[in-house]
Amino acid sequence: MAKKYPCLLPKAGLVIDLGAAPGGWSQVASPKLGSKGHVIALDLLPILPIARNVTVLQGDFLSSSVQAELEHVIATSAASRQKHSATTSDNTETEHSSGGAVPRVDTILSDMMANMSGIRVRDIEASLELCQTALSFAQGRLKTGLTKQIESEGEEKKALSLKDYKGCMLIKFFQHPLLSEFKKKQLQPVFEKVLVEKPKESRSESSEAYFVCLGYKGE
Template structure:
């Protein structure tokens, strides 16, 4: 989708009591056109535009779908998914953190790695999912190699979840960081899905190393000991 218009640079009125990192973050938020556009459109976060971008490119969302949004807070992706699937669809948002209700979606608080949370998701969907979304990212340490490994581990856990709850033909989209190790995950995805790609949405900040992996056409079944789909 086309980027929102850029406005004149806004300066902080005062930096008193704020750390340098806090000042940088606030200045970036004040001058980010996607932050302003998200507020104007009623999205809960600028991240909503990332899912809109991915959907425009890969056609992930359709009316009537059953969608799971992992790490959903504050709810931007949930809003986008809910609008796309319509009244005939189902959207379940799951996060460790409390999240304000999104009318029309089921909002659950819990750990997606726990069996009880997984059961609750499937029960709320009324069956297997058509799409699992994950915009999750761990807290960064500032050490690029460590941060890359941490988000890759989180992405693999999200994929584990997706392989358990997806219906055949379903899709998966998750955030990763560029850094080389994502190739192993792409190889794994190609075993389980018919189409796999990765993309950096236009709404992703240029300085960010994040990218998104998108997989569609879930084959179903489990991997055997040799890594082949059963």
């Protein structure tokens, strides 16, 4: 998926990896972002050190203390990348709130999955709840817009490639009709393009798949 959707892991980008343990996605992201990029890997479970450009945080990302720590790491990373980047305008995109300017991130990866109970309805509901939680977390944190300016709507549809989007998200889920409604009513209104991927590496009988959300529109 990283090869198919290069905008997920842009060079020198800032990426948050939710549900990161044991660290596989961060391991893939680290070299693709390069030495000027940064991955923040977050999970309830401990994660062994991965690379110099990967910061590991342990805890519940919904807790205020972990979110405060996360915001501090994002702000520190954004300031450092701005200082060392020749293209500062792309790295300093912020959202102004009552608490001040909050740096935006390029991508949020959500590999979170609930503990399976074996009861399909309950497991599907848990999967949907995590998707909704990840989306709520992403809103206001992702960059917006495109990497190039398009003059008209018609030209935009023809000219955009899969590397032209800013503010992207990848969400793991269990396939179920309820998730189609989630895609239509909650994802499509806030992203320019939303696709569903089932990687070849997943077992054919598995219902595990991913929402690939490209081009965050903002609130």
